[in-house]
Amino acid sequence: MFQLIDAEGAATAPDRLPSPETQLMLYRHMRRIRHFDERAWVLYRQGKMGVFPPFGGMEAAQAGTAATLTPDDWLFPSYRETGAALTYGLPIKQSIAYWRSSPHGWYMPDHLKVTPFYIPIATQYPHAVGAALAERNRGTQNIAMTYIGDGGSSEGDFHEALNFAGALNAPCVFILNNNGWAISVPTRTQTRARxxxxxxxxxxxPGVRVDGNDILAVYVVASEAVERARRGEGPTLIETVTYRVKAHTVADDPSRYRTDEDNAGWDAKDPVKRLRTYLLAQGTLTEESDAALLREIEQEFEQALRDADEFPEPKPSEIMDHVFAVPTPQQEQQRAVILEEYGA
Incomplete structure (x- = not known):
């Protein structure tokens, strides 16, 4: 398993490390999306957020991959990749709106090629291959990146997408975030593959296995896969080995199916603490600069929360918006019924 920094924050392969500037960029992304994850829990408990799938402990696997993309590339996230979407550029206020089930979060910004979070398991994989092939047919060097969990890798769509991409040499990067659990089913139960x-x-x-709690290793592996796809050399599957330290969703109780033995040791492998320890030891980060970064992140989130709070209350007819660019006749009829029953 590829690794550049161990759990104690010591470099294991110094010659492969990205630049100090890149290290700081990745650290900022991780702190930023962790703050979102932690605040989302609070908002849910306050009744200001809907059911949300946390990703705390998986920041390296998400930020380290999405940070390799350009705005011209495609991102196809599953429901747990809010951190990847934020890293890619999705505004925080829209992410909050999405998890509030507000129509103001249903659409994606025009300048970003990111799809809404996929709730069905594995359907995003074939879609990503299609987008990648479309980019190639248009003559671009843009690629598609898509995510799945270990449970999703047992779905038919996963295998069909890999075969489809391999046969047609699609410029697609497949991220398999192996976090140990498919809701309440451990990886060791759902497959004999290790x-x-x-x-x-x-x-x-090609398939690559990387320490999913080492963001520098994840970034290097993902960068190589992205560049390989851009050169026309086809797809890559990257397995990030990490752990879902939090619940499946904020409404889940993992104590009903996970034991202390299952969780043992993973807090010590925390990706944010690991990179922070390394950066402090190198002098790239100081306690003062870290504190300033956290203040900046907190201010950004609070402003985004205020912006999200100012979105107008959704109207019943808005459920028909942002489904197709041109509504179908059936949608027009359904919208007319809603307007008749509930008004504009």
Missing amino acids: DLSKRADGYGI
């Missing part, structure tokens, strides 16, 4: 990256072998594409 190295999920080897699933790539069956489709003739």
Whole structure:
């Protein structure tokens, strides 16, 4: 398993490390999305957020991959990749609106090629391949990146997408975030495979296994896969080995199916603490600059929360918006019924 910084924050392969500027950029992304994750829990308990799937402890796997993309690339997130979408550029206020089930969060900004979070398991994988092939057919060097969990890798769509991408040499990067659990089912139960990256072998594409709590290693592996796709050398499957330290969703009680033995050791592998320890030891980060960064992140979130609070209350007819660019005749009829029953 590829690794650049160990759990104690010591470099294991100094010659492979990205630049100090890149290290700080990645650290900022992780702190920023962790703050979102922590505040989302609070908002849910205050009745100001809907059911939200937390990603705390998985920041490296999300930020380290999404940070390799340009705005011209595609991002296809599953429901747990809010952190990846934020890293890619999705505004915080829209993420808050989305998890409030507000129509103001249903659409994606025009300048970003990111899809809404996929709730069905694995359907995003074939869609990403299609987008990647469309970019190639248009003559661009843009790529598509998509995410799945270990449970999703047992779905048919996962295997069909890998075969489709391999056969057609699609410029697509597949991220498999192996966090140990498919809701309440551990990976060891849902498959006998212990190295999920080897699933790539069956489709003739490269598979890489990386320490998913080491963001520098994740970033290097993802960067290489992205550049490989841009050069026309086809897809890559990246398995990030991490752990879902939090619940499946804020409404879940993991104590009903997870034991202390299952959780043992993962807090010590925390990706944010690991990079922070390394940066402080190198002098790239100081206690003062870290505190200033946290203040900046807090202020950004609070402003985004105020902006989200100012979105007008949704109207019943808005449920028909942002489904198709041009509404179908059936949608027009349904919208007319809603307007008749509930008014404008």
